[in-house]
Amino acid sequence: MTTNAPVLTIDGPSGSGKGTISRRVAQRLGWHYLDSGALYRAVGVAAGWADLDLDDHGALVRCTFDTRIGFRDDAAGELRVLVNDVDATDELRTETAGAAASAIAAIPEIRAALKDRQRAFRQPPGLVADGRDMGTVIFPDAPFKVFMTASADERAQRRYKQLNDKGVSVTLDGLLREILARDARDAQRAVAPLRPADDAVHIDTTGLSIEDVVEQVLALVPREG
Numbered sequence: 001m002t003t004n005a006p007v008l009t010i011d012g013p014s015g016s017g018k019g020t021i022s023r024r025v026a027q028r029l030g031w032h033y034l035d036s037g038a039l040y041r042a043v044g045v046a047a048g049w050a051d052l053d054l055d056d057h058g059a060l061v062r063c064t065f066d067t068r069i070g071f072r073d074d075a076a077g078e079l080r081v082l083v084n085d086v087d088a089t090d091e092l093r094t095e096t097a098g099a100a101a102s103a104i105a106a107i108p109e110i111r112a113a114l115k116d117r118q119r120a121f122r123q124p125p126g127l128v129a130d131g132r133d134m135g136t137v138i139f140p141d142a143p144f145k146v147f148m149t150a151s152a153d154e155r156a157q158r159r160y161k162q163l164n165d166k167g168v169s170v171t172l173d174g175l176l177r178e179i180l181a182r183d184a185r186d187a188q189r190a191v192a193p194l195r196p197a198d199d200a201v202h203i204d205t206t207g208l209s210i211e212d213v214v215e216q217v218l219a220l221v222p223r224e225g
C-alpha cells in the first residue's frame with residue numbers, strides 16, 4: 001500500500017552524484033531511500049545469471065516478475081542489494097551491469113512491471129528516490145524534485161577515481177565514452193526518458209563538494225524546529 005508521505009526525487013545522468021547525495025540526505029532527514037537504478041541493474045544481473053539474450057524481451061519481462069530484489073544496510077551502513085537472496089551488490093555496481101540495465105530499462109513492459117515496486121517505497125516519514133524518471137513518472141506529485149547534473153568530464157573522473165580506489169583497472173577515455181553512450185541511451189529512449197521534471201530544481205554539481213550538494217538539497221526540504 002502506498003501513502004501520501006513526502007517524496008524528494010533526485011534524477012540525473014550517471015555519475016552526477018545522485019546516489020551518494022540521496023543516501024546522505026535520506027540519513028539526515030531520517031527518511032527511506034530508493035535506489036531505483038538498482039532494480040534495473042538487479043534484473044540485468046538476474047538475466048545474465050539465467051543466460052538470457054538481451055534481445056529476448058519476453059524472457060526479460062518474465063525474469064523481471066520472477067526476480068526477488070531486496071535491500072539491507074550492512075554493519076558499515078552501506079546499502080547491500082540482494083538478488084534472489086544472493087548479495088549481488090558488487091556485481092551490480094560494475095559498468096557491465098550498468099550498461100545492461102540501461103538497455104533493459106528501454107523495454108516499456110519492464111518499466112511498467114517495476115512501477116508498483118518503486119511506489120511501495122513511499123512510506124512515512126518520507127522517501128528520497130533517485131533515478132531517471134522519479135520526478136516525471138514514478139512520483140510526479142512529489143513536493144520536492146531535483147535534477148542533478150555534472151559535466152561529462154567530471155563524471156568520468158569521479159567514476160575513474162571510484163573504480164581505481166577499488167583496484168579496478170579502467171581508462172578515463174573508455175569511461176567517458178561509456179558515460180556518453182549511456183547518457184544518449186537513457187535520454188533518447190521512447191518511454192520515460194531521462195529529462196528534468198518541469199518543477200525540478202536544477203543542481204550542477206561540477207566543482208562542488210559532496211557536503212555542499214547535500215546542504216543545497218536539504219535546504220529545499222522545510223523541517224520543523
Ligand SMILES: Nc1ncnc2c1ncn2[C@@H]1O[C@H](COP(=O)(O)OP(=O)(O)OP(=O)(O)O)[C@@H](O)[C@H]1O
Pocket residue numbers: 012013014015016017018019020021037098158159162205208209210213
Ligand atoms: N559532488 C561531488 N563531488 C565529488 N565527487 C562526488 C560528488 N558526488 C558524488 N561523487 C562521487 O562520484 C562517484 C559517483 O557518484 P554516484 O554513484 O553517487 O553517482 P550516480 O549519479 O548515482 O551514478 P549512477 O547513476 O551511475 O549510479 C562516487 O564515487 C561519489 O563519491
Ligand SMILES: Nc1ccn([C@H]2C[C@H](O)[C@@H](COP(=O)(O)O)O2)c(=O)n1
Pocket residue numbers: 014036037038040041098101102105106130131132133134182186
Ligand atoms: N529510474 C531509473 C533508474 C535507472 N534506469 C536505468 C538507466 C541507467 O543507465 C540504469 C542504471 O541506473 P543507475 O544505477 O546508474 O542509476 O538503469 C532507468 O531507466 N530509470
